[in-house]
């Protein structure tokens with residue numbers, strides 16, 4: 001069978017799976033766990049979890065790293081208030097995507113851009129710097145719109161705008177998200193989810209789309225390829241004035257989606273990754289072979305029994321399976337939070353905040369949280385169920401986004417996937433499982449709509 005393009009060049013990934021699987025295969029099937037194995041596993045994992053303050057700098061000097069840059073922020077065309085904001089964020093040097101995209105985004109006449117870069121490599125900061133550079137502080141109406149697929153992500157991006165833009169006097173952000181009616185009138189930068197933004201543009205007319213000069217689509221591939229998100233985003237995009245600059249960002253773009261994006265965006269500059277660059281070497285990937293949900297759970301307990309886990313995100317495909325797992329883990333004494341699309345937005349924001357603050361060490365989530373969320377302390381990601389899309393096909397893009405919740409900006413991270421035994425051959429051949437997944441429940445196959 002032909003390998004999916006996402007993993008076709010990722011020999012290292014497959015190799016690692018094959019090399020390490022013997023360790024994990026034994027661990028799942030042989031209970032209680034052998035002490036020698038525990039020690040080996042610990043050694044293996046500690047070496048990859050040790051966080052060195054030098055590691056980012058080293059990566060930033062390695063030309064093959066996505067964090068590499070030949071330039072400094074000072075050499076990029078940024079005004080001094082923004083440089084101060086960058087320093088507040090603690091950034092020393094730009095990443096590759098920041099170095100490449102910023103001169104394009106800030107050029108005159110404005111250029112459209114479709115940009116791809118691995119998860120956690122600083123895309124958000126890149127387009128935030130572009131928005132803050134373009135905005136005219138003396139004009140008090142919305143000038144930049146940014147759309148994100150989920151409420152949480154919109155808030156997170158807004159937070160980055162507020163921090164980097166701290167020294168830009170009179171530049172403000174408004175959140176076009178569920179629950180905010182925009183009574184006080186939207187500010188110069190509006191960040192939101194497509195549904196609410198659409199209402200603000202066309203129903204309540206809080207935003208004059210004809211005055212927008214910069215439009216950002218974050219997680220652009222699902223924003224143009226997911227029902228609902230797509231109609232809303234495209235309606236806004238089509239209404240923008242001719243000279244409006246459009247910036248599309250994501251860690252993944254299926255070829256068909258990129259081709260579509262190139263048709264709707266006029267004359268874009270395209271930054272894309274080669275297939276073999278999609279996975280990051282700082283995120284080590286392993287899988288367990290399990291026969292049942294209970295065996296998956298025992299494998300998970302083994303991870304906890306063997307290594308020191310900082311914070312973990314565990315992904316399930318359905319709310320039902322997330323609920324079950326949360327109950328099991330809580331009964332075993334873990335501090336667990338659960339995040340699914342069924343919670344209200346306020347509850348979801350609260351869950352994320354508590355997890356960020358370290359109040360819960362484990363976040364069990366469905367795909368609602370697979371993209372964009374940046375919690376630096378996440379050291380492991382577990383795919384309790386591998387992601388599947390329509391017709392139960394493996395969803396490689398979501399897999400990449402999920403594992404990208406760890407290993408942020410060069411940090412070390414580990415991703416474990418629980419593979420049902422009937423899918424092992426496919427995992428080895430394709431790089432991950434084609435899931436014949438019994439836990440999938442259509443109502444919960446959310447790609448993270450708001």
Ligand SMILES: Nc1ncnc2c1ncn2[C@@H]1O[C@H](COP(=O)(O)OP(=O)(O)OP(=O)(O)O)[C@@H](O)[C@H]1O
Nearest residue numbers: 091093094095119120121122123124125372374409
């Ligand atoms: N130049 C930089 N130096 C150091 N840290 C940085 C730099 N740029 C971004 N970061 C940090 O790296 C982390 C990941 O950045 P960000 O969230 O922008 O990544 P991303 O590419 O948008 O990820 P995703 O694809 O998951 O959305 C953040 O915590 C951010 O503050």
